[in-house]
Every structure is written in structure tokens, then in C-alpha cells.
Amino acid sequence: MNWNSYIKSFQNYLKIERGLSKNTIDNYTFDLERLLLFLSQNQIEVSPITIKDETIQQFIYTISKELNARSQARILSGLKSFFNYLIFEDYRTDNPMELIEAPRIGRKLPDTLSLEEIDALISAIDLSKPEGERNRAMLETLYGCGLRVSELVTLKISDLFFDEDFIKITGKGNKQRFVPIANSTKKYIDIYRSTIRNHLQISKNHEDTLFLNRRGKQLTRAMIFTIIKNLAVAINLQKNISPHTLRHSFATHLLENGADLRSIQIMLGHESITTTEIYVHLDKMHLSQIINAFHPRKM
Template identity: 55%
Template sequence: MEWQSFKKGFKSFLKLEKSLSENSVQAYVRDVEKLVQFLEMKTTPVSLLKAKPQDLRDFIKWITELGMLATTQARIISGIKAFYKYLILEDLLEADPSALLETPKTRRKLPEVLSVHEINLLLDGLDLSKPENTRNKAMLEILYGSGLRVSELVNLKLSDLYLDLEFLKIKGKGNKERLVPVGSSALKYLDIYLENIRKHLDIKKGHEDFIFLNKRGTKLSRVMIFMIIKDLAKAVGISKTISPHTFRHSFATHLIEGGADLRAIQEMLGHESITTTEIYTHLDRDFLKQTITQFHPRS
């Protein structure tokens, strides 16, 4: 019964955040159900929440011995990893037992990237007479202008803004902090949102420091960002499967295509283990700001 309580939320996660088709969603669900059956068949049955890395390795060994193709194994492992990622994102689990599962090598599909024209279509396709679209404009400008992850965007706080320096303080994976330049276009719409929209919201206790809020005065969810982007893409006629990460990937791709320094891009994306104190010795702020100003399409 434990699996049944997770199934609906997991399906929504696959559709919205993984952008999977209905057929793929059903395949992932069946794959997790295979794991459930395997865990229940063990001499001492194990629940999904209490499964250890060795239990998952035993499951992979079992399906390998059944003669499943590498591509099928890869999909099953992908489904299991997605399921445990969902549990962690929903605070139902602290440690991911699937983290070290090795996937059989198959050809990787490159992530979608939007052209500068498509980015402009999205960013210019919002009706700013609606308050929520002023907020959405600021959010998407920051996603594309600074290359943030969706979790970093929804957790961005007023206390993270250094607008006089044109920088954001971002807490990324592993709670590692980095300073990221924010471009002129993003600064412009962020200021409009803060001054004209956010100030008039009835902000709920505990959400006072979060920048991007819903109409109820509480922090936006990651799922809401996905839905905003999907609806906007449909409205402006972009048929590509896109997500918040598409903006991050496009940010990096467009900077690289423009000739930006790869070290600066890695630093801004948070791919290196740096803290706020190390950033001053690793690459100075002026260099990062110059990279955005010189190479970013909307600066």
C-alpha cells in the first residue's frame, strides 16, 4: 500500500518536471512496480522507503539475469532514480539509495536548447498588464540571465540581492554558495516586480524574505514554474519540450557560442566547489560581470 500512496504524486512529477509522455510515465510506473514486487519477494520484505543501495543492486542483478536489454535496464534504472529523486524533493526521504546505481552505457540525448529568437519570443510573449506576468517576466529573465536552477530560483531571497553590485548570492547543490552576475534586463524587470507588485501582496508569515510569491503571499513551488513555462511555450507557438533547465542550458550555450570564457560559465553555473569567500580569489566579480555584459544576448 505504501507504493499506492506515492503513485499519483510520482506521475505528476514525471509529467511536469521530466516532461515525459503518458506512455513513458506508465512505463516508469511499471518499472517501479517491478522493484516493489522484487522487494516484497525478499526473504525479509523491504519497503521502498527503507530500501538500501544493496537492495537496488540486487534488483538490477535480477533483471540482468532475466536477459533484459541494456536499453531496457537503463530505462528501469532511470525510473528508479526518478522515483527516489521525487521522494527526496518531497522531503519523504533524506538519503537517495539509488545515487550510485550504474546505468548501462547507451547514447545520451542532448538537452534541448532554445535559439536567441525563441528565448525572445518567450520573454516578450507575456502580457504585462497582468500582475502575475510581471512576476513571471522577472523570473524568466533571471533564469536565462543568470543560469539558475529552478530550485535556486524559487528559494531566492531578498537578502540574497546585491543590486548595487548587480550580483545574486545563490545557494546551490550541497548548500554551496556562489555569486552570480545579473544582467541589465533581468535587473529592470526584477525592480518593476518588487516595486509595483510584490509590495502590495499580503505576505504570509515565514515567506517574508522569499522574492517570488504567489497571489496568496507564499513562496512559489517548483511545479508552478514548470507549468508557467509550459503554458507560455504553448502560447507563443514553441513546440519543443522545454523546462526551467532549458533556460539554464540555453544561458550556457549562448555564452559559449558568443565566445565567453568557459571558466566563467562553469563558475556561474555552480559546477565547481566554491564558496562566497573563494569566489574573490578564483575569478573576480568584475570578470564575471564583464562576461555577462559582453556575451549575453539580453545585456
């Protein structure tokens, strides 16, 4: 078997055995393709079974000149998973990544938006354009329900349980959860469906997809990024934001207003509470700002 055969087998394992999403599998594949490119450029002829840690070290040294510590760590994690899979399938008896340490990375606090900034972002949407009502409904859903962008673009009409005030979300690893939805968000989705979506020529296999492009197909993640970036430019927002910023803002605002961490964890679909705990750090920053602004003995 060559590299491509092992990688294909690994992809099937990630999809069938571990139930990972296409985006996650694509990321693992991209990590391996980076390694293959390095081997090709340096004319190193090794297979997944014979490659040694010395070669991996050379690869790491090369990518360290191009990527930051966080990107390096992600690639190393992907490679370690691949070689662990080869051990699991009895192709190898050792993992060449075993003694290789990932670069130290600090815990990055996510950017957030204030409620005023979110209102300004949504108000900048041009509702006179056909996609305006769709974009407003999408941003209201992203922020109002704390969704990942991949969860937004795959949201189905059959996932909407408006009478019960919930929507069903399929998250990472195809794990499902129910998230509360506010009346205002439901209103904007209903407006989009009645004024825009119901008049589209919907492509085959997209009949149940909620948010569609002009061709009646599912929107791409990249398109959501572009929409939000353009709105940020329109209001001269001096922050580097993405769809995930609205998700972070959702969690942060809940915490600031008294929601408990466990409830936020469930709504965000975090497998571990430690992932959600990053918002405690954000909340502490908010409290420090309050002290510095309003306490009579502020420094």
C-alpha cells in the same frame, strides 16, 4: 530495524553529513520506495541487511520494462549509494549492487532556444494580469543568470546585491556562488517588487522570498514548469522545453559569443568542468551549421 528505519537514517545522513538538498534526498527516497514496492508486490521478505544481488537483478529486470536507460541508471545509482551508506555504518559488509552494471546511456545534448525564441516566449507573457510582471522577472532571471529552477524559487531578497551587479545563489549541496546580473534583469525584478510583490499579503516565513504566489508563499518548481509550458504553447513553439532549457540557452549563448568554459562553469555552479563541457559539443554543432550554411564549398 525495518526498511523505513534504515531509510530514515539514510535521509538524515544525506542531509546532515552530505548537505544535499531536499529535492535530491526525495529522489533517493523515491528510488528506495520503488524497490520496496517491488518486494511487496512479489512477497519477497528481506531486509536491507539480507537482500542479495539476485533480488536486485529481478528488480532491475522489472523496471527495465517500464523505464528508459537514463531513468534506470539514476535508480541504480541511488540504490548503490544507500547500500554504501549501510557499509559505512557497519550494517553490511558488502554492496549487492557491486557487480550490477548500469545500462549504457548516450550523452544527451540539452535542448536550447535561440535568442528570438526566448524573446518570443517572454513577449507572450500577459502583463495585464497580476502575475505577469512576476513571470517576466522570473524568466529574465532564469535566462539572464543561468539558474536552476530550484535556485530561482528559493532566491531571497537578501541575496540581491544590485549595487554590486551580483546575486548570491545557493545551489546543490547548499554551495553558494555569486552570479552577475544585468541591468535589464534588475529592472524587471524592481518593477515586479514595486507593482506586485509589495502589495501582497506575505505569509509567515516567506518575508524574504523574492518570487511569491498569490497567497504570499514560495512558488513550487512545478508551477514554474507549468508557466513555461503554457508560454511555449502560446507561441506554438515546437520544442519540448522546461525551466532548465533557459539555463542551457544561457550557457550556450555565452559560449557562442566567446566566453571561456571556466567562467561558465563558475556561473552555472558546476562542481566539475566535465559537466560544463557538454556545451562545447553544442557549440561545435552550431559551428557545423554555420559551415553548411555559408561556406562556398558546402556539401
